[in-house]
Amino acid sequence: MFSVDIYKQRRNALKKAVGKGIILFFGNEEVGMNYKDNTYHFRQDSSFLYFFGLDKPNLAAVINIDEDLEILLGNEPTIDDIVWMGTQPSVTEIAAQTGIFKVTGLRELGVLVKKSVASRQEIHYLPPYRSETIIKLSEILSVPFDQVKGGASATLIKGVVAQRSYKSDLEIAEINKAVNISNEMHLAAMRHSAEGVTEKYVAGIVEGLALSAGGNIAYPVIYTVNGQTLHNHPTNNKLKKGQLVLCDSGAETPTHYAGDLTRTFPVNQKFSQLQKQVYQIVLQAEEAAANSLKPGIRFLDVHLIACEKLVEGLKDLGLMKGDVKEAVSRGAHTLFFQCGLGHMMGLDVHDMEDLGEQYVGYSEGMIKSKEFGLKSLRLGRELESGFVLTVEPGLYFIPELMDMWQAEGKLKDFINYDKLSAFRDFGGARVEENFLITDNGYQLLGEPLIKSVVDIEGLSRF
Amino acid sequence: MFSVDIYKQRRNALKKAVGKGIILFFGNEEVGMNYKDNTYHFRQDSSFLYFFGLDKPNLAAVINIDEDLEILLGNEPTIDDIVWMGTQPSVTEIAAQTGIFKVTGLRELGVLVKKSVASRQEIHYLPPYRSETIIKLSEILSVPFDQVKGGASATLIKGVVAQRSYKSDLEIAEINKAVNISNEMHLAAMRHSAEGVTEKYVAGIVEGLALSAGGNIAYPVIYTVNGQTLHNHPTNNKLKKGQLVLCDSGAETPTHYAGDLTRTFPVNQKFSQLQKQVYQIVLQAEEAAANSLKPGIRFLDVHLIACEKLVEGLKDLGLMKGDVKEAVSRGAHTLFFQCGLGHMMGLDVHDMEDLGEQYVGYSEGMIKSKEFGLKSLRLGRELESGFVLTVEPGLYFIPELMDMWQAEGKLKDFINYDKLSAFRDFGGARVEENFLITDNGYQLLGEPLIKSVVDIEGLSRF
Structure with a gap:
């Protein structure tokens, strides 16, 4: 964790932004995979990390703004805990690490909230995404499970977003570390991609590197020859010579900051002519988008710049036709680029996604637009110095979608449907890098990782 | 999954065992790590896997015994699902894989249960361990969430345990695969354990190998120089020459059968004299316990055989004194061996732990005893042919516990408290292997993995 003053300053700023009432923060619990005590790796809630820095399960916190009081809630360790889990700090010791000097047991949360209800204080909490938190809120507030999320505080969400959107130098240093570990994961992915090994074999090496670096993966590793499927799990299918692999993976540091990179490369290193053409269209779109990053530009417009570059390339390839700007404004490119150009990144790989995309x-x-394509653009707003985000255009050839559009004759003035059949088995390609918005423009995060055809084909294997 | 007939047979046997009423089965859902869509790897519920074989999230099943009707509940994929996750089978297609021909949407579960309530059918379900399942049961049955678990059906639990306790040849073949992958994980752990690398570095390699083999870890990797802490997470501390490492890790196959092995070995391969003495006591206890495995013996008695061997060794070492059998019957050994000798293993590494240790x-x-030591013995019952279990004695030097006992002068006729100080920093040692109970005795599962001092010290590094 950072120094205690940082967390105190963050909480003070939040109290000022929220104004009055009490704020409830829930740390995450452990989750059993196939029974209670066989747990997934523990992941603390990111806002809890941001405002308290405490990376342990079974904690909660109450900030009573009206009384200027901060309380950490947790249960004291028992001798059984020490036998099974080693020496454990007391809740008082844990609280002191984040500058809180009042502690109580978790059962007291209900009592504290009842007092606030009785004295008509506003109660603020963030939208819960873990069922354990939903159960707790349902119980404490006496509301049905399905009404808990709707009761989340817009004022609190805005206060949290107003801080977490701007990354400090310390946070940027952590993100740089995360991206550099991610670089190593991608170099290993390229080097181990060879005929006859399985997707899971390579994905396991990639995930192992994230763990070995001391943290974890920031999100499930995508390593697939079916790059057209946007969220995919690696399979036990063997790689074949000539296939194009899409690898989207990133590390999370021990302090839980994320990196998020994508590279697309051929099994056995040699691009086919068509793979090279498609890949270079994507790469040019990525570079054009990156080069337009600066404070004041809307990310929606950066997205559209990338879309236009993709359409230009697809016209050269013979798949699209007509006026580029019109094609994009009509959404014709979404047959091949169905999603958004990027998202905020920080303590979450999609930073603050739990707080709601509209707010973030x-x-x-x-x-946010509800149209196909734009509805998947997680970031649209005007960029500001201190934002950290990803740029990740791609081209995805989804047979089901192509068939659906072709049957409807959808936007046929822009799409050469007769040329699509050659691309049914192509898969997909994406390139993704992470950027900081600076006062004057942007800065690539992490050391540059190879992305040109020449560099990928020339990478020394071991 | 296995052939469809196997699942049909298992369900038929279960219907016969339960007799009447309806059985509700809940598959697991995905769980978000730090927001809803950033999920941990999906792990299906093991009983759902056992009776249906379907390894996908968001499924439920109803078996109406009285009407001899089986229904699979799931929601149909949308075009958005196909864009994001690739071609998806329909619920009807999924159901057919397990021999079920009636399907409906998940929302119908409440309706089905209400009908059963109205017609006074008994409703059977297994104890839930995921909060999502607790919420669903609370809603469907209109009971407070903290009363859901208490309503689980003992009849159903017994029916499930009566089948899952006896492993078929197909299951044993899967467990052998799991153990053999686990062997590779342990060899890598030994080879990479060197001065200057972190615990997490090696643990990452170990976990990566489980993933690369196509499945996953069966439980969080324990790789620690603090082997006295029974459940421990690897740290970013660097290994030092002379330290003893305890590695407890196992793979889960793609079909979700577990392996569970422990080895204890020195950083840089060379045991100290004291490490060798303690390790060999543990190894002898493990071998004595294994050699006594056979149908008809209570595992509690196998546990006590191991405890006696440990006490004999500790007497030779000068840490204990007095009559061996009396020391064990008084629980004096629990200062150094605080837990149980082993547990059932199968689709769960602690097989069926969610169903309750008393039943399993x-x-x-x-x-089950409530005494310190024996209360942690997960398996006590008479062994039968077809059981798969672990044997894992250890010696754990826990300073807090030694201080507590010494201050009380506890069982001082059996413990040489003046000799303990030399062991405060020792850590802990454990050896664990997996066995099948056969008609005549036992069989080691997986290929033998090195465990003697000579073999560990002589292991070629790369």
């Missing part, structure tokens, strides 16, 4: 990626004057 | 590890005439 858009603004009061800018509502 | 004990019997109607044999109640």
Whole structure:
């Protein structure tokens, strides 16, 4: 964790932003995989990490703004805990690490909240995403499970987003570390991609490197010859010569900051002519988008710049036709690029996604579109210095979607449907890098990782 | 999954065992790590796997015994699902894989249960361990969430345990695969244990190998120089020459059968004289316990055989004194061996732990002890042919516990408290292997993995 003053400052700023009432923060619990005590790796809630820095399960915190009081809630370790889990600090010791000097047991949460209800204080909490938190809120507030999420505080969400959106130098240093570990994961992925090994074999090496670096994966490793499937799990299918692999993976540091990179490369290193053409269209779109990053530009417009570059390339390839800008404004490119260009990144790989995309990626004057394509653009708002984000255009050839559009004759002035058949088995390609928005423009995060055809084909294997 | 007939047979046997009423089975859902869509790897519920073989999230099943009707509940994939996750089978196709021909949406579960309630059918379900399942049961049955677990059906639990306790040849073949992958994980752990690397570095390699083999870890990797802490997470501390490492890790196959092995070995391969002495006591206890395995013996008695061997060794070492059998019957050994000798293993590494240890590890005439030491013995019952279990004695030098006992002068006729100080920093040692109970005795599962001092010290590094 960072120094205690940082967490105190963050909480003070939050109290000022929220104004009055009490704020409830829930740390995460452990989750059993196939029975209670066989747990997944523990992942603390990111806002809990941001405001308290405490990376342990079974904690909660109450900030009573009206009384200027901070309380950490947790249960004291027993001798059984020490036998099974080693020496454990007391809740008082844990609280002191984050500058809190009042502690109580977890059961007291209900009592504290009842007092606030009785004295008509506003009760603020963030939207819960873990069922354990939903159960606790349902019990404490006496509301049905399905009404808990709707009761989350917009004021609190905005206060949290107003801080977490701007990354400090310390946070940027952590993100740089995360990206550099991610670089090593991708170099290993390229080097181990050979005929006859399985997707899971390589994905296991990639995930192992994230763990060996002391943290974890920031999200499930995507390593697939079916790059057209946007969220995919590696399979036990063997790689074949000539296949194109899409690897989207990133590390999380021990302090839980994320990196998020994608590379697309051929099994056995040699691109076919068509793979090279498609890949280079994507790469040019990525570079054009990156080069336009600066404070003041809307990320929606950066997205559209990338879309235009993709359409230009697809026209050269013979798959699209007509006016580029019109094609994009009509959404014709979404047959091949169905999703958004990128997202905020920080303590979460999709930073603050639990708080709601409208609050994080858009603004009061800018509502997220519901159109196919744009509805998947997680970030649209005007960029500001201190934002950290990803740029990740791609081209995805999804047979089911191509068939659906072709049957409807959808946007046929822009799409050469007769040329699609050659691409049914192509798969997909994506390139992704992470950037900091600076006062004057942008900065690539992490050391540059190879991305040109020449560099990928020339990478020394071991 | 296995052939469809196997699942049909298992369900038919279960219907016969339960007799009447309806049985509700809940598959697991995905769980978000730090927001809803950033999920941990999916792990299906083991009983759902056993009776249906379907390894996908968001499924449920109803078996109406009285009407001899089986229904699979799931929601149909949308075009968005196909774009994001690739071609998806319909619920009807999924159900057919397990021989079920009636399907409906998940929302119908409440309706089905209400009908059963109205017609006064008994409703059977297994004890839930995931909060999502608790919420669903609380809603469907209209009971407070903290009363859901208490409503689980003992009849159903017994029916499930009566089948899952006896492993078929197909299951044993899977467990052999799991153990053999686990062997590779342990060899890598030994080879990479060197001065200057971190515990997490090696643990990452170990976990990566489980993933690369196509499945996953069966439980969180324990790789620690603090072997006295029974459940421990690897740290970013660097290994030092002379330290003793305890590695407890096992793979889960793609079909979700577990392996579970422990080895204890020195950083840089060379045991000290004291490490060698302690390790060999543990090894002798493990071998004595294994050699006594056979149908008809209570595992509690196998546990006590191991305890006696440990006490004999500790007497030779000067840490204990007095009559061996009396020392064990008084629990004096629990200062150094605080836990149980082993547990059932199968689809869960602690097989069926979610169903309750009394049902799985004990019997109607044999109640689990509440004494320190024996209360942690997960398996006590008479062994039968077809059981798969672990044997894992250890010696753990826990300073807090030694201080506590010494201050009380506890069982001082058996413990040489003046000799303990030399062991405060020792750590702990454990050896664990997996066995099948056969008609005549036992069989080691997997290929033998090195465990003697000579073999560990002589292991070629790369």
